[in-house]
């Protein structure tokens with residue numbers, strides 16, 4: 001097997017084939033949820049087990065190559081929850097939730113932020129992450145970077161060591177990755 005291949009998927013496909021499969025599974029909806037926004041819909045990825053496995057395989061391949069040790073995967077509400085637990089299982093590690101405000105019980109810490117189409121506030125339970133833990137953050141999509149940047153702030157307040165920010169989709173023209181520096185962003189599919 002070459003380094004271009006990974007073993008986890010039932011079918012042996014190159015990483016490029018997996019990326020192509022994934023790209024073919026993302027739909028676009030112009031003017032949703034408001035005029036001028038092209039909504040990138042990942043629901044077909046979830047409907048197709050091969051596409052879903054391809055996404056998890058691609059994230060896993062990146063993390064295995066870059067990081068010898070990861071303690072936790074943190075997922076962003078709500079679509080980060082769809083991919084994070086499967087990825088965490090591949091590494092035998094835990095998954096923690098970063099949720100929209102008002103959804104988590106017990107002591108929490110929160111940060112507000114701006115979205116491509118609105119404003120929001122996210123929070124984490126204060127005991128979700130221990131100081132020094134090596135955390136990877138995951139979401140479906142990076143647009144302005146407001147959500148991911150707020151998640152980084154939350155995790156930094158809990159003194160986590162943020163290894164990387166993972167997204168299926170990056171909307172390059174919105175320059176979200178610049179907002180996240182110096183944290184590395186790993187993206188499976190880029191769009192303008």
Ligand SMILES: O=P(O)(O)OC[C@H]1O[C@H](OP(=O)(O)OP(=O)(O)O)[C@H](O)[C@@H]1O
Nearest residue numbers: 077078079115116142143144145146147
């Ligand atoms: O980079 P940003 O400009 O912050 O935008 C990206 C965020 O926006 C979307 O979530 P949304 O807030 O729409 O919530 P949802 O996942 O609950 O639909 C998306 O899933 C990301 O979390």
Ligand SMILES: Nc1ncnc2[nH]cnc12
Nearest residue numbers: 037038039040116141143
């Ligand atoms: N264009 C977009 N498509 C899907 N989810 C998004 N979240 C923020 N912008 C988005």
